[in-house]
Amino acid sequence: xxxHNYDFSDGGKKILDRDGDGDGxxxxxxxxxxxxxxxxxxxxxxxxxxxxxxxxxxxxxxxSCPDQPGAPALDPKRNGCPGLVTVQADRIAILKPVFFAAxxxxxxxxxxxxxxxxxxxxxQLPQLPQIVVQGHTDNRGxxxxxxxxxxxxxxxxxxxxxAKGIAAARLTAEGFGPSRPxxxxxxxxxxxxxxxxxxxxxASR
Numbered sequence: 001x002x003x004h005n006y007d008f009s010d011g012g013k014k015i016l017d018r019d020g021d022g023d024g025x026x027x028x029x030x031x032x033x034x035x036x037x038x039x040x041x042x043x044x045x046x047x048x049x050x051x052x053x054x055x056x057x058x059x060x061x062x063x064s065c066p067d068q069p070g071a072p073a074l075d076p077k078r079n080g081c082p083g084l085v086t087v088q089a090d091r092i093a094i095l096k097p098v099f100f101a102a103x104x105x106x107x108x109x110x111x112x113x114x115x116x117x118x119x120x121x122x123x124q125l126p127q128l129p130q131i132v133v134q135g136h137t138d139n140r141g142x143x144x145x146x147x148x149x150x151x152x153x154x155x156x157x158x159x160x161x162x163a164k165g166i167a168a169a170r171l172t173a174e175g176f177g178p179s180r181p182x183x184x185x186x187x188x189x190x191x192x193x194x195x196x197x198x199x200x201x202x203a204s205r
Contacts (some may be wrong), residue, residue, distance in 0.1 A: 040127070043182045056080055056087045057125055071117070072124035084117035092121055092131070092199040097192075098157060107153035107160060115157065118199060119164035130202040133158045138191035139178040151175025157197055172202065 019028045019032050027033040040050045040059060050059040051195040063080030066076075069088060073145040086093045098115065099108040106108030107115070122128065135150030135157075136205035162168050183190035 025138050071121040084114045101144040105156040119161050122166050126165030132200045132202050133197040135175040138194040139185040150177050
């Protein structure tokens with residue numbers, strides 16, 4: 001994150017201070033000037049994040065699996081441990097795909113558990129930035145139709161999360177069709193990976 005410079009006057013003398021990590025705490029008062037305080041600032045160390053070595057937004061002191069990225073959970077024994085979702089630096093990653101009815105935006109029931117896990121993570125982490133629900137497809141069929149379908153599916157997922165208690169203002173839905181593949185569309189396995197829903201933090205795009 002880019003830093004910022006600030007000019008101050010002290011008895012007519014110009015003083016330059018900066019915020020090198022861009023977290024809103026000037027370097028002169030920042031105990032961690034090279035590390036942004038982030039979403040979980042440490043109240044005992046100004047300008048520092050709470051220790052979270054697996055970067056899953058669960059502080060180490062509360063994380064039952066501090067070396068394995070996971071997600072927050074109400075059960076202290078599972079808090080921060082791997083499950084159906086993990087909280088990463090730029091997204092909530094799902095470990096099982098979201099399935100839809102063929103050529104429709106209807107979510108299949110077998111995908112409810114993973115979406116419930118996303119909703120649970122969002123409820124436990126109100127400090128997370130806005131989430132962009134992204135729909136993606138493979139390259140079979142017309143790109144225009146796939147883009148429209150991916151947007152419809154993203155909206156369906158966002159609506160599901162709202163029905164589970166997530167504020168609509170925290171969610172944006174977008175469809176990208178086949179334009180952002182993560183695997184080779186020449187294979188069935190690759191196409192299956194490209195048909196996906198991502199949950200991206202808006203601030204990281």
